[in-house]
Amino acid sequence: MTLDLDVHLSGIRAGDAQAFAAWLVAAEPTLRRGLRSFARQVDVEAVLQEAFLRAWQVAPRFEPDGKPNGLVRLTQTIARNLAISEVRRHRREVPVDPEQLAAGQDAELRYEPSPPDPLLRETIGACRDKLPPQPGTVLALRLEAGGAVADATLAARLSMRKDTFLRNLSRARKLLLECLRRAGVDLAPELA
Numbered sequence: 001m002t003l004d005l006d007v008h009l010s011g012i013r014a015g016d017a018q019a020f021a022a023w024l025v026a027a028e029p030t031l032r033r034g035l036r037s038f039a040r041q042v043d044v045e046a047v048l049q050e051a052f053l054r055a056w057q058v059a060p061r062f063e064p065d066g067k068p069n070g071l072v073r074l075t076q077t078i079a080r081n082l083a084i085s086e087v088r089r090h091r092r093e094v095p096v097d098p099e100q101l102a103a104g105q106d107a108e109l110r111y112e113p114s115p116p117d118p119l120l121r122e123t124i125g126a127c128r129d130k131l132p133p134q135p136g137t138v139l140a141l142r143l144e145a146g147g148a149v150a151d152a153t154l155a156a157r158l159s160m161r162k163d164t165f166l167r168n169l170s171r172a173r174k175l176l177l178e179c180l181r182r183a184g185v186d187l188a189p190e191l192a
Contacts, residue, residue: 004068012059012071020056027072034076035083042086051079120185127179135172138165 005026011019031051035044055075064070131139141154155165180187 005072006064006068006070009059009062009064009071012056013062015060020059023071024052027069027075030072031076031079035079038083038087041090042083044083047079047082047086050082051075054078123180123183123185124176127176127183130179131172131175135168135175138168139172139176142169 003026005023008019008023012023028048031048032044035047038044038047052075055071055078058074058078059071062071062074067073128136128139137158138154138160141158142151145154151165151169152162155162158165160168177187
């Protein structure tokens with residue numbers, strides 16, 4: 001028979017650190033096992049500590065659903081989401097071997113991005129095709145320049161003032177994001 005750790009919930013809600021400590025000791029092995037699949041990619045200890053802190057903060061507002069170990073299940077969800085966020089964050093970083101860096105060999109290290117998703121590329125292309133003429137032209141020119149040409153120069157090429165160019169660029173981004181959102185592409189994690 002599994003012990004329902006929600007017996008500590010009333011004390012935790014009242015801010016009783018002893019009740020939280022008793023809950024934490026009993027819940028930690030389960031939560032740690034739930035993060036086993038992330039052990040090679042993230043600092044599980046840091047994720048657990050953050051999840052426990054958030055559980056302590058949210059416990060006074062937590063409403064049990066009638067099933068056992070509700071606070072443990074909530075904390076497991078928090079921990080898993082934190083681990084997933086850490087994995088995503090680390091994917092954007094370029095891995096560098098400290099020994100090679102110390103030896104001055106960092107120039108040899110190259111980041112190899114994962115291959116592009118053809119469906120995503122197609123969706124982005126379809127959304128770009130739907131842009132109005134001026135914002136579409138401004139965005140295309142900016143992308144072609146790849147950051148190597150100043151916006152004022154790009155604006156001059158289109159016989160625009162720089163502020164008009166930037167307004168069109170901003171409008172293109174907004175319309176592109178809206179179109180992608182409608183197509184089911186969630187960019188919120190990437191833009192956070």
